[in-house]
Structures are given as structure tokens and as C-alpha cells.
Amino acid sequence: MLDTFWAVIATQLQELRTAKTADDVLRILPSDGDAPAFFAGSGGDETVSDALRTAGWELVWAESSVYYTMRAPDGSMITYIEGDIFPGDRHGNNPGRPAH
Numbered sequence: 006m007l008d009t010f011w012a013v014i015a016t017q018l019q020e021l022r023t024a025k026t027a028d029d030v031l032r033i034l035p036s037d038g039d040a041p042a043f044f045a046g047s048g049g050d051e052t053v054s055d056a057l058r059t060a061g062w063e064l065v066w067a068e069s070s071v072y073y074t075m076r077a078p079d080g081s082m083i084t085y086i087e088g089d090i091f092p093g094d095r096h097g098n099n100p101g102r103p104a105h
Contacts, residue, residue: 014046
């Protein structure tokens, strides 16, 4: 079962490496109910930011490796907060996400 989990994560990362818009990211990653998208593989070898950099994204702002905003090649943005992913630049704003 763990192998299946990591296979899904590998597929998501591969797709993120070609994501050109925030909408692409939201389509690739499932919602966890608290956020429009969620990346469950944060304990793995590769990160969402690594994959998006490969796709041409740039880091806009970061407080840490688990709280940052990135800009897509088309200018759209996502904010990553501990696995939760929100469209747009949400840094400095409370996204209203309940604590896990």
C-alpha cells in the first residue's frame, strides 16, 4: 500500500514538472477539503517547489520551506502552506485554514 502511495506522489510530481499555470497545479493535486489542493508527499525526496522550478516557476516569497509563494510562467501564483495549496499570493494573509 505504501508503494501505491509513493507511486501516486511520483506521478503528481512528474505532472507538476510541466505545470504552466496555477490552474494546472490545482488540477494535478487533489483537494483535502481545507484547501483547493493538497500535496501529501512532503516527506519524500522531491518537493512541489523543486518540481515547479523545473516547469519554469519562480519563487516570489518564502518564510520557510513549508510556507512560500511561487509564480508560474503565465504570471499566476500559488501559495504553499504545509502541504495546502491556495491560488494567488496568500503570504501575510490568514487563509482561514483550520489547524491539522
